Amino acid sequence: MTVAIPTLNELEVDDKLVLVRVDFNVPMSGKRITDDTRIRGAIPTIQALRERGARVILCSHLGRPRGQRNQGLSLLPVAARLAELLDDEVIFSHDTTGHEVAQLARELPPKGVMVLENLRFDAREKAGDKGLGKELADLADLFVNDAFGTMHRKHASITEVPKHLPSASGLLVTKELAVLDGLINTDGATKRAPFAAILGGAKASDKMSIIDALSKRLDHVFIGGAMAYTFLKVQGVAIGDSRVEEDHLELAEKLLALCANRGVKVHLPIDHIVTDEFSETAAPQAVTDIPDGDMGLDIGPNTLKAWTEILERCNTVFWNGPMGVFEWDSFAGGTRGIAETLAATNAMVVVGGGDSAAAVAKFGLGDKMNHISTGGGASLDYLEDGNLVGLTALRNS
Secondary structure: OOOOOOEHHHOOOOOOEEEEEOOOOOOEEOOEEOOOHHHHHHHHHHHHHHHOOOEEEEEOOOOOOOOOOOHHHOOHHHHHHHHHHHOOOOEEEOOOOOHHHHHHHHOOOOOOEEEEOOHHHOOOOOOOOHHHHHHHHOOOOEEEEOOHHHOOOOOHHHHHHHHOOOEEEOHHHHHHHHHHHHHHOHHHHHHOOOEEEEEOOOOHHHOHHHHHHHOOOOOEEEEOOOOHHHHHHHOOOOEOOOOOOHHHHHHHHHHHHHHHHOOOEEEOOOOEEEEOOOOOOOOOEEEOOEOOOOEEEEEOHHHHHHHHHHHOOOOEEEEEOOOOOOOOHHHOHHHHHHHHHHHHOOOEEEEOOHHHHHHHHHOOOHHHOOEEOOOHHHHHHHHHHOOOHHHHHHHOO
């Protein structure tokens, strides 16, 4: 039997220093935060701890500073935005560990909040260094992991800190797991059949294992985006110069056969929006067969219509990956159409983070989805294996 993950309510936090791993990896334009969704997502856990008298130390990464200090990736603007959202003072530490950081932590008043500088300014974070994990743990009495989007990574703040402190999952992680468990639990999925997965994005190799895992529960799988062309080539469809992962053709063929044996209906694009150059200003054209020299950058209108008719009859839908280059308006129609279809349906709709979440936000449809995961890669890994390295670390704490 799987050992249960300890939750926030199981910790005695009054007057304790609690180190909380959050996901403050927010999009920035210069020093301006362009989307504070991830900061807002951490507030329930922060406030729950404060209400119980805890002193809260928050740690996160931001961007890819490659183990070097980069003031353009400092968490200072994040700390300032958090102070606004909490309507209270937030202390900012310009370092992540060390004597001065420990002194700031000890001086935190009850319900006080402090944000540490970007964890990835220290190369030991991504290396999963045991020493950094111990240094972070030495700052606090307890540890809470509420950074679902990074719980699939063997980083020091994820896997090493729980070895030294009583640990638990935060409210955001608990919510994410409850939703995803509803998809992979056989009884739950059966009750909400038909169950469909919509998978897109650039690389078929990123999604092949999830197709294998989910095919045990799915009734339909819709494959769009550039990854579709690897599967279409296997079927002998004319794909022109569209992107194909030649080294994954055999696996794609096996997956199509596997789905057929399991009674899963695989839906691939029947028409496409193409162009002869990968450019935002390129002229789009709808075609059924892609001629040599052209590449598919979105699903076509007939595909969207056919898929919509099926999706409207589904009761559960998991969506991960755009249908095309949705960042460019000329090639956003398929992704927008799928988002609008799901927004209008009565189905249980779970958006698996990443570009899918960005697309839903771009089209202003986020409030129409039942759940938008904060972790694209983490949600896929959890649906595939039913576990994450960060969860194992909490169980073993």
